[in-house]
Amino acid sequence: xxxxxxxxxxxxxxxxxxxxxxxxxxxxxxxxxxxxxxxxxxxxxxxxxxxxxxxxxxxxxxxxxxxxxxxxxxxxxxxxxxxxxxxxxxxxxxxxxxxxxxxxxxxxxxxxxxxxxxxxxxxxxxxxxxxxxxxxxxxxxxxxxxxxxxxxxxxxxxxxxxxxxxxxxxxxxxxxxxxxxxxxxxxxxxxxxxxxxxxxxxxxxxxxxxxxxxxxxxxxxxxxxxxxxxxxxxxxxxxxxxxxxxxxxxxxxxxxxxxxxxxxxxxxxxxxxxxxxxxxxxxxxxxxxxxxxxxxxxxxxxxxxxxxxxxxxxxxxxxxxxxxxxxxxxxxxxxxxxxxxxxxxxxxxxxxxxxxxxxxxxxxxxxxxxxxxxxxxxxxxxxxxxxxxxxxxxxxxxx
Ligand SMILES: Cc1cc2nc3c(=O)[nH]c(=O)nc-3n(C[C@H](O)[C@H](O)[C@H](O)COP(=O)(O)O)c2cc1C
Numbered sequence: 001x002x003x004x005x006x007x008x009x010x011x012x013x014x015x016x017x018x019x020x021x022x023x024x025x026x027x028x029x030x031x032x033x034x035x036x037x038x039x040x041x042x043x044x045x046x047x048x049x050x051x052x053x054x055x056x057x058x059x060x061x062x063x064x065x066x067x068x069x070x071x072x073x074x075x076x077x078x079x080x081x082x083x084x085x086x087x088x089x090x091x092x093x094x095x096x097x098x099x100x101x102x103x104x105x106x107x108x109x110x111x112x113x114x115x116x117x118x119x120x121x122x123x124x125x126x127x128x129x130x131x132x133x134x135x136x137x138x139x140x141x142x143x144x145x146x147x148x149x150x151x152x153x154x155x156x157x158x159x160x161x162x163x164x165x166x167x168x169x170x171x172x173x174x175x176x177x178x179x180x181x182x183x184x185x186x187x188x189x190x191x192x193x194x195x196x197x198x199x200x201x202x203x204x205x206x207x208x209x210x211x212x213x214x215x216x217x218x219x220x221x222x223x224x225x226x227x228x229x230x231x232x233x234x235x236x237x238x239x240x241x242x243x244x245x246x247x248x249x250x251x252x253x254x255x256x257x258x259x260x261x262x263x264x265x266x267x268x269x270x271x272x273x274x275x276x277x278x279x280x281x282x283x284x285x286x287x288x289x290x291x292x293x294x295x296x297x298x299x300x301x302x303x304x305x306x307x308x309x310x311x312x313x314x315x316x317x318x319x320x321x322x323x324x325x326x327x328x329x330x331x332x333x334x335x336x337x338x339x340x341x342x343x344x345x346x347x348x349x350x351x352x353x354x355x356x357x358x359x360x361x362x363x364x365x366x367x368x369x370x371x372x373x374x375x376x377x378x379x380x381x382x383x384x385x386x387x388x389x390x391x392x393x394x395x396x397x398x399x
Contacts, residue, residue: 029092042104138204163195186251205231249275265299
């Protein structure tokens with residue numbers, strides 16, 4: 001079933017729901033060309049800006065939080081916008097669309113505080129033949145100081161005004177890329193909808209300081225001993241992205257491109273179940289390359305086939321009805337630990353310690369494994385999470 005991944009994004013169609021997010025992997029036409037050849041369904045160009053806006057990046061501009069085996073948890077960047085001119089991108093858009101007509105090519109743009117500069121960019125990239133425009137009102141570093149990026153995305157009136165102005169002149173659908181650095185992203189999405197947006201993208205990176213080198217007394221990343229706060233991305237931000245996409249799905253009826261911490265097909269499925277039509281990915285490609293698309297496509301294809309679906313469109317938003325206000329969730333269901341018959345307890349005692357110091361002191365370690373004192377257990381589930389051998393399994397009681 002070669003076409004099972006075909007996806008719709010509002011009025012747009014794409015061969016699969018996997019899109020490269022605006023960032024280093026979409027910094028040139030040649031890179032996007034290689035990504036499309038590898039199988040990516042679409043790409044959002046690294047944010048294009050008026051030629052007069054000077055972009056000078058810091059070096060270094062990344063920092064990473066990794067595990068002992070080099071696996072990536074979280075990533076910080078303080079990178080700015082595209083280093084190419086508008087006419088460079090006009091030519092690349094024309095050429096890419098000629099060679100890859102079926103792939104979705106989105107031009108991310110950022111003008112200055114005079115919104116007519118955004119209109120000018122929108123007209124130029126639209127005339128060059130891009131399929132859609134994404135308004136970057138969400139960059140959290142560098143640009144807000146100039147009243148741009150997240151400074152616009154944190155102001156509902158400005159989102160509405162800018163979207164309205166760009167939509168009035170754009171020849172292709174306009175998506176607004178929202179910032180998570182705000183209390184209620186639903187309000188931002190509503191402003192975009194009121195301004196006439198055709199869709200929203202969420203999330204951009206989350207403001208962060210990745211860490212401090214406590215020996216050199218320097219912030220990370222450090223440029224000559226000095227640093228600045230940046231944008232957080234990668235696996236650590238997926239739970240925040242999911243929450244934001246869920247909020248947007250419930251606030252507006254616009255198509256959504258879900259973004260944030262996606263590194264495997266299962267992450268993409270989660271975003272789609274919460275209402276995203278397609279997903280964008282940046283950090284996972286920076287860490288592992290364009291080729292991750294192969295396993296992502298195969299994984300999602302198999303998942304859809306095994307569950308009897310014909311397209312990612314059929315699972316979109318299907319989990320939303322299960323997201324309920326806290327007070328409406330049943331209190332008559334309780335989950336308690338039970339000893340698994342299939343797994344051997346390692347006698348590590350982690351569950352006992354966790355329950356004693358972070359729970360209800362309801363576990364006693366015996367030579368046969370932990371024993372639960374049912375009268376003390378409050379059903380919080382902490383022991384099940386800390387158990388390394390999975391010897392503890394959940395026993396669900398209801399009524
Ligand atoms: C190094 C770097 C540069 C980025 N540059 C841009 C950019 O120019 N425009 C933009 O809209 N988002 C930019 N982003 C944000 C990503 O498009 C994306 O929203 C974010 O990284 C979260 O997705 P991820 O966890 O898959 O990386 C950048 C992200 C990174 C890591």
